[in-house]
Amino acid sequence: MTDALPARDDTIFAPASGSGRAAVAVVRISGPASGCALDLLAGGRPEPRRLSLRRLRDPESGDTLDQALVAWLPGPATATGEDMAEFHLHGGLAVRTAVLRALARVPGCRPAEAGAFSRRAFLNGRIDLTEAEGIADLIDAETEAQRVQALRQLDGALGRQVAAWRETGIELLAGAEAALDFADEGDVDEDGLDAALSGRAAALRDAIRGALADGRRGERLREGFCVVLAGAPNAGKSTLLNRLSGREAAIVSDIPGTTRDAIEVRCDLGGLPVVLVDTAGLRETEDAIEAEGVRRTHRHIRSADLVLHLVPPDGEAVTEGLSDIPALLVRTKSDLATGAAAEGGLTVSAVTGAGLDALLDAVQDAAAASLGRGDALVTRERHRDALSRAAAHLDRVAAAPAGFPPELITEDLRLAVRALGEVGGHVGVEEMLDRLFAGFCIGK
Numbered sequence: 001m002t003d004a005l006p007a008r009d010d011t012i013f014a015p016a017s018g019s020g021r022a023a024v025a026v027v028r029i030s031g032p033a034s035g036c037a038l039d040l041l042a043g044g045r046p047e048p049r050r051l052s053l054r055r056l057r058d059p060e061s062g063d064t065l066d067q068a069l070v071a072w073l074p075g076p077a078t079a080t081g082e083d084m085a086e087f088h089l090h091g092g093l094a095v096r097t098a099v100l101r102a103l104a105r106v107p108g109c110r111p112a113e114a115g116a117f118s119r120r121a122f123l124n125g126r127i128d129l130t131e132a133e134g135i136a137d138l139i140d141a142e143t144e145a146q147r148v149q150a151l152r153q154l155d156g157a158l159g160r161q162v163a164a165w166r167e168t169g170i171e172l173l174a175g176a177e178a179a180l181d182f183a184d185e186g187d188v189d190e191d192g193l194d195a196a197l198s199g200r201a202a203a204l205r206d207a208i209r210g211a212l213a214d215g216r217r218g219e220r221l222r223e224g225f226c227v228v229l230a231g232a233p234n235a236g237k238s239t240l241l242n243r244l245s246g247r248e249a250a251i252v253s254d255i256p257g258t259t260r261d262a263i264e265v266r267c268d269l270g271g272l273p274v275v276l277v278d279t280a281g282l283r284e285t286e287d288a289i290e291a292e293g294v295r296r297t298h299r300h301i302r303s304a305d306l307v308l309h310l311v312p313p314d315g316e317a318v319t320e321g322l323s324d325i326p327a328l329l330v331r332t333k334s335d336l337a338t339g340a341a342a343e344g345g346l347t348v349s350a351v352t353g354a355g356l357d358a359l360l361d362a363v364q365d366a367a368a369a370s371l372g373r374g375d376a377l378v379t380r381e382r383h384r385d386a387l388s389r390a391a392a393h394l395d396r397v398a399a400a401p402a403g404f405p406p407e408l409i410t411e412d413l414r415l416a417v418r419a420l421g422e423v424g425g426h427v428g429v430e431e432m433l434d435r436l437f438a439g440f441c442i443g444k
């Protein structure tokens with residue numbers, strides 16, 4: 001899997017649960033001194049992989065720190081691949097602080113930095129990079145669809161697929177290198193191999209490009225579907241934002257030009273993450289600060305997934321800069337509207353609440369169409385970049401004309417395999433080639 005790395009001889013510990021007051025707080029330890037920490041604090045190592053009740057004592061003073069459930073998890077079949085221990089403490093701040101202070105005095109133990117447990121799990125080959133990212137995303141998941149997507153990645157959906165593609169790439173590379181080595185000896189039919197090779201490279205390229213052609217919905221789901229509220233000053237943008245988010249996030253007044261800085265509110269719409277952005281009203285203005293606000297509004301509009309274009313009863317639609325972005329016309333302040341209803345769009349009143357459910361349904365539908373339900377393979381720009389490079393190299397192999405220098409073909413295959421390896425964090429190609437060549441039977 002990963003290249004051999006020197007064993008880490010330090011032991012790390014950290015609270016694994018939140019920082020507030022709670023019934024239980026979990027402290028995890030990983031590294032060679034984990035067992036020693038149990039010896040010193042809990043009077044010994046209990047039966048492995050079972051929670052046992054122990055009195056925890058300060059190793060120096062002998063004072064009781066807590067009555068806690070402790071677990072002894074000898075490596076390497078642990079989350080990090082190292083010896084581990086867990087303390088399930090009473091969740092008060094003073095208990096936690098006392099135990100962490102005692103652990104810091106165990107020889108070889110030190111507090112963990114952020115992500116240190118997952119980092120060790122990766123370095124010890126327990127998880128690949130995509131699974132590490134899945135853990136991070138699962139912890140950050142705020143909505144149901146994000147949870148599903150993170151769990152799928154943690155489960156290895158992306159890692160396994162890319163590993164299979166990489167395996168195919170390595171086979172192609174091994175075949176091409178063998179052809180290169182033995183071409184002059186007449187053992188391998190070079191032309192036959194070329195045709196098969198370019199066909200297989202094209203198939204691999206197509207599979208990768210197929211996964212990339214997903215409308216970036218995995219990335220969008222991590223970031224949230226971005227809905228920008230735009231329109232003329234006093235159209236009622238801030239009032240609508242407050243109403244939709246259920247809190248007074250933005251200042252509302254009857255003075256046009258109230259909002260200058262964009263205000264973002266994250267919300268959960270039927271399990272989908274949506275970011276609502278209130279913006280400065282669009283108009284020509286002499287006020288330098290408001291003008292900067294308007295420039296920012298245009299920037300937000302350009303990066304929006306959906307624009308809610310708000311128009312009050314007496315107002316006109318602002319068209320400038322809105323043409324290429326998916327937009328929904330929203331007629332505001334319907335409680336004030338007199339005369340015939342205007343044509344087109346949705347009609348709402350932030351004051352009476354009329355039309356808000358229909359508006360939320362429309363936004364949710366747009367978000368669902370754009371985000372999917374967490375079944376995307378690619379969830380980060382990092383994956384997209386590496387996979388795109390792999391596909392480009394395979395494309396060159398597939399398109400190479402007859403008689404193309406075989407050294408260049410193998411180089412492109414090597415780079416494709418390397419790019420695929422980056423996704424899971426496996427970059428050492430040589431050792432895999434050695435293994436493959438060892439079983440590669442050409443009789444030499």
Ligand SMILES: Nc1nc2c(ncn2[C@@H]2O[C@H](COP(=O)(O)OP(=O)(O)OP(=O)(O)O)[C@@H](O)[C@H]2O)c(=O)[nH]1
Pocket residue numbers: 232233234235236237238239240251252253254255256257258259260279280281282332333334335336348349350351352
């Ligand atoms: N009657 C009624 N008044 C509304 C409604 N929505 C907003 N208003 C009023 O319209 C005025 C402007 O509202 P804002 O929410 O500040 O408008 P805005 O679009 O954010 O304005 P700027 O930030 O200046 O661009 C305020 O006095 C609001 O109380 C509504 O649905 N009905």
Ligand SMILES: [K+]
Pocket residue numbers: 233234252253254255256257258259
């Ligand atoms: K206003």
Ligand SMILES: [Mg+2]
Pocket residue numbers: 237238239250251252258259278279281
């Ligand atoms: Mg406003």
